[in-house]
Amino acid sequence: MRRFSFLGRFSLGLLLLAAAVLLLALGQRAGAGGLRTALTRVLTPLQQLVAQQTLPLRQPGSSGAPAPVLTQVAELQARVSSLQGEVTRLRESESQRLLLAQLLKLARANPEYRYLAAQVIGRDVSPYLQYVLVDRGRADGLLPDMPVLAADGLVGIVTEATASAAKVLLITDPTLVVNVRVQSSRVEGQLRGSGPGLLRLDFVPLQAELAAGDQLVTSGIGGKFPPNLQAGTITSVRRRDYDVFQEADVQSAINFANLELVLIITNFTPLDLAPLLATPVPAAP
Amino acid sequence: MTPLLLGLGLLPLAALLQSSVLPYLPFPALRPDLMLVIVLAWNLARSRSDGLLWAFAGGLLLDTFSAGPFGAMLLALFVVSLAVNFIGAPLWNANPLLPLLGTVASVVIYHAIYAGALLLWGWQLDWRTAATSVVLPAVFLDTALMLLAYPLARRIARSIALPQVSL
Numbered sequence: 001m002r003r004f005s006f007l008g009r010f011s012l013g014l015l016l017l018a019a020a021v022l023l024l025a026l027g028q029r030a031g032a033g034g035l036r037t038a039l040t041r042v043l044t045p046l047q048q049l050v051a052q053q054t055l056p057l058r059q060p061g062s063s064g065a066p067a068p069v070l071t072q073v074a075e076l077q078a079r080v081s082s083l084q085g086e087v088t089r090l091r092e093s094e095s096q097r098l099l100l101a102q103l104l105k106l107a108r109a110n111p112e113y114r115y116l117a118a119q120v121i122g123r124d125v126s127p128y129l130q131y132v133l134v135d136r137g138r139a140d141g142l143l144p145d146m147p148v149l150a151a152d153g154l155v156g157i158v159t160e161a162t163a164s165a166a167k168v169l170l171i172t173d174p175t176l177v178v179n180v181r182v183q184s185s186r187v188e189g190q191l192r193g194s195g196p197g198l199l200r201l202d203f204v205p206l207q208a209e210l211a212a213g214d215q216l217v218t219s220g221i222g223g224k225f226p227p228n229l230q231a232g233t234i235t236s237v238r239r240r241d242y243d244v245f246q247e248a249d250v251q252s253a254i255n256f257a258n259l260e261l262v263l264i265i266t267n268f269t270p271l272d273l274a275p276l277l278a279t280p281v282p283a284a285p
Numbered sequence: 286m287t288p289l290l291l292g293l294g295l296l297p298l299a300a301l302l303q304s305s306v307l308p309y310l311p312f313p314a315l316r317p318d319l320m321l322v323i324v325l326a327w328n329l330a331r332s333r334s335d336g337l338l339w340a341f342a343g344g345l346l347l348d349t350f351s352a353g354p355f356g357a358m359l360l361a362l363f364v365v366s367l368a369v370n371f372i373g374a375p376l377w378n379a380n381p382l383l384p385l386l387g388t389v390a391s392v393v394i395y396h397a398i399y400a401g402a403l404l405l406w407g408w409q410l411d412w413r414t415a416a417t418s419v420v421l422p423a424v425f426l427d428t429a430l431m432l433l434a435y436p437l438a439r440r441i442a443r444s445i446a447l448p449q450v451s452l
Binding site for chain 1: 297300301302303304305306308309316320332333334337338340341344345346347348349350351352353354355356357358359360363364367370371399400402403406408409410411414415419423
């Protein structure tokens with residue numbers, strides 16, 4: 001019996017291992033992609049619920065410390081807790097109002113774009129990937145490649161969208177490159193993530209003047225992002241005489257660990273420059 | 286309660302917590318691999334086929350909440366769970382330090398397989414940053430969490446195990 005049980009477990013282990021390898025090999029193709037979409041459809045409402053219920057966790061100042069309970073009278077305790085609940089709700093509303101006011105200010109500063117506000121409902125479970133999940137999807141008009149902003153500047157880009165949710169790749173991820181310009185000197189370079197919450201400016205010619213405190217904005221080059229969106233501030237510059245380029249550490253004004261609300265620009269169409277960048281093949285003699 | 290029903294309730298909850306709650310705790314850099322710890326604890330405590338099903342379901346759930354290649358977390362979680370499961374609960378129970386050593390090794394292997402899968406699929410990783418800011422904290426956090434999870438899993442496993450009758 002024990003031997004049979006071991007054999008059964010061994011077969012099950014091999015079968016599931018083969019299934020895992022197959023799913024990884026299929027990647028985003030029909031079968032695996034369909035499974036992920038189906039699971040996302042089921043789990044997104046649950047995730048939205050959990051995100052709503054744990055909202056005070058994301059705003060440490062808003063939950064408020066409970067007042068010391070000075071009396072043991074049950075009625076008073078109930079009253080205190082009821083009032084505390086009310087205070088928490090009001091502080092929560094105030095935080096939300098401030099956030100929305102900041103986003104509105106940003107939207108008014110760039111009236112040429114149409115915006116869609118979305119709530120961040122989760123982060124990528126992988127510690128290596130810098131993504132967040134938002135509660136808007138294709139049903140709301142969201143499409144991949146749409147730029148995502150917060151009140152303090154550029155957040156990232158939509159990479160995937162289901163009917164009711166979307167994944168946003170943050171600018172702190174090393175795979176996302178943003179073409180930027182130093183606002184004061186007009187020098188251009190490339191901004192790239194270099195770890196959780198960290199950014200690095202690269203490909204800036206050695207002769208260009210860079211200094212800590214310089215503000216970076218998107219340059220619009222490459223057509224992936226609209227120009228003049230705030231991207232960060234230079235904190236330190238590394239310049240070596242033997243290098244071709246200099247690099248700089250950049251701090252975004254956005255606290256990526258506590259993102260709550262974002263704005264998605266829905267009427268910006270990224271340019272497809274690929275055909276123009278193809279290397280021409282010389283004609284055979 | 287059967288192990289499968291328990292997993293059905295516990296694993297989605299772990300995935301939701303890992304995605305929507307843990308990153309917002311006061312120290313966002315400290316993100317334990319909650320699903321890995323739960324699945325490992327179950328496989329350490331009870332070397333049965335349900336542990337393998339937990340690993341498979343847990344991996345699928347993690348991949349659903351990730352933008353990485355689908356199946357990468359599943360493969361990493363399943364391989365370490367399979368190894369832990371086949372080594373067998375009697376060996377893990379022989380010495381209180383063994384489950385902790387097993388956890389340390391499993392966390393390192395889990396991250397190595399996952400990072401390898403990411404690289405294979407064309408993702409960029411800075412190995413030094415990954416080792417110092419992801420794997421090392423994860424080893425300490427996950428092992429610390431296992432100090433709670435393993436005894437709890439053993440207790441639950443013992444309470445739902447069928448009584449052995451010998452004639």
